[in-house]
């Protein structure tokens with residue numbers, strides 16, 4: 001119970017109401033090869049992974065913003081961020097993007113063009129409700145001991161995947177419940193699907209994927225928070241990716257070649273009497 005209480009407190013105190021989430025029960029998988037681990041590597045230290053991320057394009061990885069925060073409001077520097085992918089090892093993004101909307105628990109990592117050969121594009125439709133989702137992550141797992149879920153020791157760093165049904169779609173979230181035989185069906189969505197699962201610590205940033213009309217799997221949700229701890233009937237919340245397609249396209253849709261720019265305050269313009277831009281463009285790298 002102590003563990004669950006701590007998880008609940010984290011939900012309360014973190015800026016985005018989110019806690020690093022793993023897939024429960026223990027369903028290790030060799031599928032979903034475009035899902036990797038997200039973390040940080042400070043100078044002089046080995047990489048430390050605290051979450052999951054999913055490749056959504058030849059150089060793009062989508063993950064949860066709260067994984068990249070040092071404090072509730074301060075992000076770690078881009079060059080400290082790491083993404084580990086099976087067959088690729090540890091990679092450093094060229095740049096990290098976050099949505100202007102602070103309530104969106106999303107971050108987009110950009111790598112060199114053609115870094116990745118396999119990915120799942122974002123889901124664009126708003127008909128997610130009721131669809132079957134593959135739920136993938138690199139976090140911890142738990143085992144059911146007499147009705148109580150107990151974390152298995154040293155259980156992170158394994159890719160796991162189960163399924164669930166999208167049972168509630170809010171303006172910014174997709175919500176699912178962990179149906180277990182004998183436990184209350186919290187969202188009344190008809191009980192467990194095959195390999196019904198929920199997320200736990202370090203699954204944050206991992207994807208829930210649903211099939212598009214073309215039959216291909218697409219990233220519909222990014223694991224963000226759990227509502228009741230790891231328990232039968234527990235709920236978990238994903239960021240609803242389709243609601244942020246405009247933001248994603250504003251970055252993914254840029255034409256190449258791209259020069260690296262950033263905005264910085266320009267004191268010279270700020271002192272002018274007439275309306276003038278208060279930022280200027282400077283070469284980033």
Ligand SMILES: [Ca+2]
Pocket residue numbers: 164165167176177178179189191192193196
């Ligand atoms: Ca369910």
